[in-house]
Amino acid sequence: MHRVPGPAAAAAVVVLSAVPPWQFRNWQWIALALAVPVVLAGLRSVRARPGTAELLTAAGAAGALAWSAWVLVDGGAGAPGLVQPAGAPVLALDAAAVLAVLLLVRDTGADGRLARPVAAVAALVAAAAVAALGFRLGAGDPVGAFSTAAAVLVAGAPAALLVLPRVPDPSPRVVVAAAHGPGVLRTAGALHTAVGGDGPVGRAVADAAGRRHRTLPGVSDADGDPATGLRGVLSEFAAPDVVVAHAALAGPPDWLRAHGVEPTAGAVQAHGQGATVWCVAWDGVARGWLELATAPPPGTRRHGLAAAVALGAAALGAGAAVAGALPPANAGALPAGVALLVAAVRLLPLPDGDRHRHPIGATSR
Known part of the structure; x- marks a missing residue:
């Protein structure tokens, strides 16, 4: 494996298995020699990072x-002289090599939301393989028992999960859902922009203000924590020779009270009802407030749909193998097909849900 990379060796096995004109005399033994080190390397990689999907896929590759x-x-x-017709495979060496490569190149297992479905499907596939083996x-029928068990493991391996990237940020994004009061979003956005906070609240407020307003006031003497509250002096030209300045505050209700300013009644009521409130004041008077909400990380809906496709195909494939409708050589095409389908699903422009569309809708990145 040091001389021939796993993906290259697996590609050679797939080509030899799928292209009859290239199947020279004793090609099947060359394919076996290429597949064995790839599968062994994939099995070794599972020892370093074992997981439910990984173990099931490793079992499929070994089977x-x-x-x-x-x-x-x-x-x-x-x-000598064996020809494996395209679409009617005799061997499953290509399936073993591809499953092993997925183990080698995987960048994730299932996240917390998928742990239970993956474990359930894995348990069902393993139970089906054992049951089919015992029944045969x-x-x-020892030959049929081994063949059916191998087909169940190959078809049931949820290999597509291994190529699904983890959602980049598992925590929800912050959303500026609404701004109550004229100038409130603009003032809060100017303070957050001046401080340059990288937290979710700071990014959401700054982004929302930038989208809603073409220009923001200049800020001097800005300080505070973007996560707990900010203050500064805002200034801008009211006329060619007239500069207007305001001492501004932005933060939760307690931040304003700590600076001697009572929040607006609407902000207090919303805060009491459990909403996340960011109050804004200038010149010693509370002017309004922002309502902050959350939205799922980008790609959450695509991730869930792709995972459902992979798990559903794994369960159906295992069932077909148990019923005898899917021999090992044909079962190997299922994980590859599911991986392609999952890749297509991930490219779909699926929104994360209408319930997360807000009047302002700017989110933290």
């Missing part, structure tokens, strides 16, 4: 490799 090796040695597929062995 496909073992079944293919048995067919080569004792099933007649090792004869009990019926005196």
